[in-house]
Amino acid sequence: MEHLRQALAWRWRQVERPQLWLLVGLALALLPHVGRLPWLLILPAALLLGWRLGFELKLVRLPSQMLRWLLVGLALAATWASYHTLIGRQAGVALLVIMLCLKLMEMDRPRDVAIVIGLSYFVVITVFLFDQSLLMGGYMLLVVTLLTTALTAFSRASAKLPQRANLRLAATLLAQAAPLALLLFMLFPRIPGPLWHLPSDGGSASTGLSDTMAPGNISRLSDNGAVAFRVRFAGETPPQDRLYWRGLALTHFDGRTWRNPNETRRGLDVSYDIEYTATGAPVDYTLTLEPHQRRWLFALDMPAGAPPRSRVSEDVEIIARDSVKTLRQYTLRSYTEYRLGTGSAPRDFAYLSLPSGTAPRARILARQLRAESSDDADYLQRVLDFIRQQPFYYTRRPPLLLDDPVDEFLFDNRRGFCEHYASAFTVLMRAAGLPARVMTGYQGGENNPLGDYFIVRQSDAHAWSEVWLRGRGWVRVDPTAVIPPGRVENPADLERIDPAYAARTRETPDWAKRLWRQMGFGWDRVNNAWNQWIIGYDQGAQRGFLSRLGLEDVDWQRMVGLLFGGLGLVVALIALQLFRHRPLRRDAVGEAYARFCRKLARRGLPRKPAEGAQDYSQRVIPRRPELAAQIQHITLLYQRLRYARAAPRDGLRHLKQAVRRFRP
Amino acid sequence: MKSHAKESLDALVAAAGRIMLGKENEIRLALACLLARGHLLIEDLPGVGKTTLAHTLARVLGLQYQRIQFTSDLLPADILGVAVFEQKSGRFRFQPGPIFAQLILADEVNRATPKAQSALLEAMEEQQVSVEGETRPLPTPFFVIATQNPASQIGTFPLPESQLDRFTLRISLGYPDLHAERELLAGEDRRKLLHDLSPVLDGTQLQALQADAGRVHAAEALLDYLQALLVFSRQSPHFAHGLSPRAGLSLLHSARAWALMAGRDHVLPEDVQTMLPHVAGHRLQAAEAGGDAQRLVALLQAVPIP
Numbered sequence: 001m002e003h004l005r006q007a008l009a010w011r012w013r014q015v016e017r018p019q020l021w022l023l024v025g026l027a028l029a030l031l032p033h034v035g036r037l038p039w040l041l042i043l044p045a046a047l048l049l050g051w052r053l054g055f056e057l058k059l060v061r062l063p064s065q066m067l068r069w070l071l072v073g074l075a076l077a078a079t080w081a082s083y084h085t086l087i088g089r090q091a092g093v094a095l096l097v098i099m100l101c102l103k104l105m106e107m108d109r110p111r112d113v114a115i116v117i118g119l120s121y122f123v124v125i126t127v128f129l130f131d132q133s134l135l136m137g138g139y140m141l142l143v144v145t146l147l148t149t150a151l152t153a154f155s156r157a158s159a160k161l162p163q164r165a166n167l168r169l170a171a172t173l174l175a176q177a178a179p180l181a182l183l184l185f186m187l188f189p190r191i192p193g194p195l196w197h198l199p200s201d202g203g204s205a206s207t208g209l210s211d212t213m214a215p216g217n218i219s220r221l222s223d224n225g226a227v228a229f230r231v232r233f234a235g236e237t238p239p240q241d242r243l244y245w246r247g248l249a250l251t252h253f254d255g256r257t258w259r260n261p262n263e264t265r266r267g268l269d270v271s272y273d274i275e276y277t278a279t280g281a282p283v284d285y286t287l288t289l290e291p292h293q294r295r296w297l298f299a300l301d302m303p304a305g306a307p308p309r310s311r312v313s314e315d316v317e318i319i320a321r322d323s324v325k326t327l328r329q330y331t332l333r334s335y336t337e338y339r340l341g342t343g344s345a346p347r348d349f350a351y352l353s354l355p356s357g358t359a360p361r362a363r364i365l366a367r368q369l370r371a372e373s374s375d376d377a378d379y380l381q382r383v384l385d386f387i388r389q390q391p392f393y394y395t396r397r398p399p400l401l402l403d404d405p406v407d408e409f410l411f412d413n414r415r416g417f418c419e420h421y422a423s424a425f426t427v428l429m430r431a432a433g434l435p436a437r438v439m440t441g442y443q444g445g446e447n448n449p450l451g452d453y454f455i456v457r458q459s460d461a462h463a464w465s466e467v468w469l470r471g472r473g474w475v476r477v478d479p480t481a482v483i484p485p486g487r488v489e490n491p492a493d494l495e496r497i498d499p500a501y502a503a504r505t506r507e508t509p510d511w512a513k514r515l516w517r518q519m520g521f522g523w524d525r526v527n528n529a530w531n532q533w534i535i536g537y538d539q540g541a542q543r544g545f546l547s548r549l550g551l552e553d554v555d556w557q558r559m560v561g562l563l564f565g566g567l568g569l570v571v572a573l574i575a576l577q578l579f580r581h582r583p584l585r586r587d588a589v590g591e592a593y594a595r596f597c598r599k600l601a602r603r604g605l606p607r608k609p610a611e612g613a614q615d616y617s618q619r620v621i622p623r624r625p626e627l628a629a630q631i632q633h634i635t636l637l638y639q640r641l642r643y644a645r646a647a648p649r650d651g652l653r654h655l656k657q658a659v660r661r662f663r664p
Numbered sequence: 665m666k667s668h669a670k671e672s673l674d675a676l677v678a679a680a681g682r683i684m685l686g687k688e689n690e691i692r693l694a695l696a697c698l699l700a701r702g703h704l705l706i707e708d709l710p711g712v713g714k715t716t717l718a719h720t721l722a723r724v725l726g727l728q729y730q731r732i733q734f735t736s737d738l739l740p741a742d743i744l745g746v747a748v749f750e751q752k753s754g755r756f757r758f759q760p761g762p763i764f765a766q767l768i769l770a771d772e773v774n775r776a777t778p779k780a781q782s783a784l785l786e787a788m789e790e791q792q793v794s795v796e797g798e799t800r801p802l803p804t805p806f807f808v809i810a811t812q813n814p815a816s817q818i819g820t821f822p823l824p825e826s827q828l829d830r831f832t833l834r835i836s837l838g839y840p841d842l843h844a845e846r847e848l849l850a851g852e853d854r855r856k857l858l859h860d861l862s863p864v865l866d867g868t869q870l871q872a873l874q875a876d877a878g879r880v881h882a883a884e885a886l887l888d889y890l891q892a893l894l895v896f897s898r899q900s901p902h903f904a905h906g907l908s909p910r911a912g913l914s915l916l917h918s919a920r921a922w923a924l925m926a927g928r929d930h931v932l933p934e935d936v937q938t939m940l941p942h943v944a945g946h947r948l949q950a951a952e953a954g955g956d957a958q959r960l961v962a963l964l965q966a967v968p969i970p
Contacts, residue, residue, distance in 0.1 A: 156899065644881060
C-alpha cells in the first residue's frame with residue numbers, strides 16, 4: 001500500500017505543471033455542462049480527460065492515429081444520436097466539447113497546446129449561452145485565470161519558474177485586460193434583439209407560468225422561490241392589493257383544463273388597441289423579466305400599451321415576437337384603476353362556453369343563485385358570499401379531483417388554492433351567462449428595501465377571474481381573496497390572501513431571521529444590479545449611457561470609432577505605464593527609497609530602473625551639490641538596510657525620517 | 665579585517681600599476697578574478713601588454729609563474745608533463761609540465777589545436793591532472809590567465825562555447841591612453857622594472873584574501889537581482905541561449921571579490937553590474953545572425969533592479 005502511494009506520488013511529481021494547469025482548467029470549464037449535455041457525451045469527455053491525465057502520469061499511452069480516427073467517428077455518431085443534428089446551441093456545444101477532449105489525444109506540439117487553450121476559452125463562452133448569472137460569471141473568471149496560467153506556464157516552461165509566478169503573471173494579465181474588456185463591453189455596437197440566433201432546440205425546459213391550467217391534476221403547489229421578474233416603480237408604489245401582474249388569459253375550458261388560445265392562433269399577429277378608460281393616476285415602472293422560454297410578457301393590471309417587439313392580444317395579454325430566452329427589460333405604463341370594454345358585450349362566444357355535461361351541480365347552483373339575484377353584479381356578489389360562507393379552505397396540498405373537478409371542488413371537499421377557486425368561480429359565472437375568463441399571472445411581490453425595487457417570485461404565481469358586467473366592462477374578481485383568514489391552512493399563505501390581516505398578526509422575527517432576510521435582499525440587490533447593468537445592457541441602455549456622457553444619437557460607425565479611439569487610449573496608457581516601469585516594491589525599505597527617488601524625479605532627476613543606488617547618487621550629487629550630505633546619508637542607509645548582513649539599529653526609522661525630511 | 669584587506673589590495677594594485685601604466689581597472693578586474701578563484705581570459709591584439717599583466721601579477725603576488733606559448737603543434741604532454749624513463753634507477757619518473765605552477769600564462773590559447781586546449785581547460789576545471797593513470801594535484805592557488813587573439817586573426821582555433829564558459833572573466837586591455845603611452849615611451853624599460861618588483865603578498869595572505877572574498881555578504885535582494893538577470897537572459901528572444909548556472913556563480917563570486925576590493929562586507933548591485941560585461945560578454949550569443957554580444961550585455965544592464 002505504502003509502496004503504491006509512493007509510486008503514485010513519484011508519478012505525480014513527474015507531471016509537467018503546465019499540462020496540469022491546462023487539464024484542471026479544462027475540466028472546470030466543462031463542469032457546468034455536466035447535466036446539460038447527454039451522458040453519452042459527458043462520460044466519454046471525462047474519460048478522455050482522464051486518459052490524458054494518465055498519460056501525463058506515465059501510466060498509459062496515447063491512442064494511435066487509427067484509433068483516434070475511430071474515436072472521432074464515434075464522437076460524431078454520439079452527437080448525432082443525441083440531437084439528430086450537429087449544429088444549434090446544444091449540439092454545437094456538445095460537438096465542441098467532445099472534439100476538444102479528443103484533441104487532448106494528440107496534443108504534443110506547442111501548436112496543439114495553443115489550439116486546446118484557445119478552444120477552452122471558447123468552451124467558457126459557451127457556458128454563457130445557458131447561464132448568465134453572476135455566480136457563473138465569477139466561476140468562469142476563475143476558470144479563465146487557470147487557463148491563462150496554463151498559457152503563461154507553457155510559454156515560459158523553459159524558464160522553470162515557480163508555479164506561483166505563472167499564476168501571478170496570469171492574474172496581472174487579466175487585470176490589465178480588464179479595462180479593455182470594459183471598454184469593448186460598453187462601446188461595442190449592440191444589435192437589437194437577442195444576440196444568439198442559433199436554431200432553437202426542443203429539449204430546453206420552460207419555467208414559470210404555463211399556458212394551461214388543470215386544477216385537480218396537481219396535488220401540491222410548489223413553493224418555488226426563483227425570481228420571476230423584478231420591478232422598479234418610477235413613482236409611488238401602488239398598494240399591495242392592487243399588484244396584480246397580468247399574464248395570460250385562459251379562455252378555453254374542456255371540463256378539466258383551461259387553455260390559452262394564442263398558441264393555436266399564432267399566425268394571427270394582430271395587435272389590438274386597448275379600449276379602456278383610466279380612472280386613476282398612471283403607474284410607470286420598469287420590469288426585468290427572467291427568461292422563461294415563452295412568448296408572453298407580464299404587466300401590471302391594466303397596461304396602457306405594449307413594449308417594442310410585442311403586441312397586445314384580444315384578452316389584453318402582451319405577446320412578444322420571440323420567446324424570452326434571455327433577460328428582457330421593458331418600461332411600461334399601467335393604470336390600476338380602469339374600466340375596460342364598457343361598450344358592447346364581448347362578441348367571442350368562448351367567454352361563455354362550457355362543455356356540455358360538465359359540472360351539473362355547479363350549473364344548478366348557478367341557476368338557483370341567479371334566480372335569487374337582482375342583476376349580474378348581485379349574482380357575482382352572491383357567488384363570492386357562497387365561497388365566504390361555506391367551509392372553503394385554502395391549502396397548498398389539495399386532494400386530487402377525479403371525475404368532475406369543478407363539482408368535486410365546489411361541493412365535496414372544498415379545499416384548494418387559487419387555481420381551484422378561479423376555475424370554479426369562472427365556471428359559475430359562465431353557467432349564469434356572464435362572460436368570464438381565468439387570468440393567470442402573479443400577485444404581490446416583495447419589496448427589496450436595499451434597492452427600492454420589487455421581487456416577484458414563482459411562488460407569487462396566481463390565478464383569478466375576469467367577469468364582464470354590463471356597464472362596468474371587464475371586472476377583476478379574485479375569489480381566493482374572500483376566504484377568511486381562519487380557513488387558511490398555512491399562515492404563510494395569508495401574506496397573499498389577506499396581506500393586511502397577515503401584517504397585523506405577523507410575529508416579529510428574531511434577529512437571525514432578520515439578518516438572513518436582510519442578506520437575501522442584499523444578494524438579490526447584487527443580482528439585480530448584474531441583470532440591469534450587465535445582462536440588460538442592450539442597444540437602448542447603451543444609447544442611454546452614451547447620452548449621459550453627452551453623446552447623442554451615436555450611429556454604429558461613430559460607435560466603432562469611439563471604440564477604437566478608447567482602445568487606443570487604454571493601450572497608450574498601459575504602454576506609458578510600462579515605459580515608466582516603476583518596479584513593484586513591497587517592502588518598507590524599498591518603499592522609503594522609492595519615495596526618495598520620486599522626490600528627485602519630480603525635480604527632473606529620475607532614477608533609471610537598472611541604476612543602482614550608488615550610481616544614482618553619484619549621478620545626482622554633481623547636479624545638486626547642496627544636497628550631497630542628505631543624498632549620501634539616505635543612499636548609505638538604504639544600501640546597508642537592503643544589502644548588508646546586519647541592518648543598523650533603527651535603520652528603517654532613520655531612513656524613513658531622512659526621506660521625509662528630504663526636500664529637493 | 666575588511667579595511668585591512670582593502671589596504672593590501674590597494675597596495676597590490678598600486679604596485680602593479682607602476683608597470684601597467686594607466687590600466688588600473690584591468691588590474692583590479694584580474695585581481696577580482698583571482699580572488700574569486702576563477703580563471704581569466706584576456707582577449708586583445710598582440711603587443712598591448714597581456715603578457716606583462718600576467719607577469720606583473722605573478723610578481724606582486726609572489727606566485728610561481730609559468731608561461732606556455734600555445735602553438736598549433738603543441739601537444740597535451742607539453743603542458744601536463746611526461747613520464748621519462750630514467751636509466752639510472754630503471755624506472756619511469758614523472759617530469760612535471762609547465763602547468764605545475766601557481767600562475768599560468770597560456771599565451772595565445774586559440775593558436776593551439778582543440779586537443780591541447782582541452783588539456784589545459786580540464787586542468788583548470790579539476791585543479792588536478794591525470795597523467796599515465798596517476799592523478800596529481802596542482803598547486804594552490806592555481807590561476808590561469810589565457811590570452812587570445814581576436815578570432816578574426818589567421819590561423820586560430822576559436823574556443824568553443826563550452827570552453828569559454830570555464831573562464832570566470834574575460835577582459836581586454838586596449839591601447840594605452842596618450843599620457844600612459846608617453847610615459848611608456850619615455851620611461852624606464854618595463855622589463856627591468858618588472859625584475860625589480862618585490863612581492864607585496866605571500867601565498868598565505870593571498871589565500872586569506874580569497875577566503876575573505878568568499879565571506880562577503882550577498883543579501884536576498886541582491887540574489888533576487890542576480891536571478892532576474894539570469895531569468896531575463898533565458899527568457900528574452902534576443903538570446904540564443906541563456907546564462908548557465910556556472911555563469912551565475914561566476915557573476916556572484918566575482919562581484920563578491922569586487923566588493924571586497926571596494927572595502928565593503930556586502931555586495932551591491934553596482935558590483936554585479938561592473939562584473940556583468942566581463943562575465944557575460946564571452947558567454948552570450950545573439951539569437952539572430954549578426955547580432956553582437958555587446959548589445960546583449962546592454963540589454964542585461966537594463967534589467968531593473970528589484
